[in-house]
Structures are given as C-alpha cells and as structure tokens.
Amino acid sequence: MGTTTTMRFRNYEIKPDPTGQVRVSMACVSDEVCTEASGQQSEPEAVSRWAARHMLETGHSQFRRRYSDRVQVEAGEWQ
Numbered sequence: 536m537g538t539t540t541t542m543r544f545r546n547y548e549i550k551p552d553p554t555g556q557v558r559v560s561m562a563c564v565s566d567e568v569c570t571e572a573s574g575q576q577s578e579p580e581a582v583s584r585w586a587a588r589h590m591l592e593t594g595h596s597q598f599r600r601r602y603s604d605r606v607q608v609e610a611g612e613w614q
C-alpha cells in the first residue's frame with residue numbers, strides 16, 4: 536500500500552516580449568467622487584502631462600499609476 540510521488544522541477548525564464556509595448560495609466564484617487572483617468576498610454580510622459588493638467592484644473596494631487604508589459608515565458612532544463 537501507499538503511493539510514491541516524484542516531483543520534478545523545471546527552470547524557466549521570463550523575458551520581455553519584443554512585440555509588446557509597455558502600457559501606463561493613471562487614475563485620480565484624490566477623493567471618492569472624482570473618477571478621471573488618463574486611459575492606457577504607451578508614453579509615460581503623456582500620462583504625466585495628463586496628471587499635471589488634471590492637478591492644475593482641479594487641485595487633485597493623488598493618483599494611482601499602473602504599468603503593464605508583455606512577457607514571454609520560456610521553459611528550460613528539468614532539474
């Protein structure tokens with residue numbers, strides 16, 4: 536009776552996907568009423584300019600900034 540379990544582990548590598556662009560966005564979190572957001576952009580400077588303009592127009596100064604990118608996972612050797 537009884538079972539034997541063999542666990543095998545494999546190395547892997549995560550690389551930036553050369554075909555994938557970085558995406559950046561910012562959303563105002565200065566108060567619970569404001570729902571303004573920059574939308575996803577590929578240029579971080581465009582998102583920063585949006586936030587600066589929103590702050591000048593409203594006085595809101597708290598934002599949530601999100602970055603995302605695409606990656607490729609490649610399997611390596613079994614250990």
Ligand SMILES: [Zn+2]
Pocket residue numbers: 563564565566569570571589593595
């Ligand atoms: Zn705002």
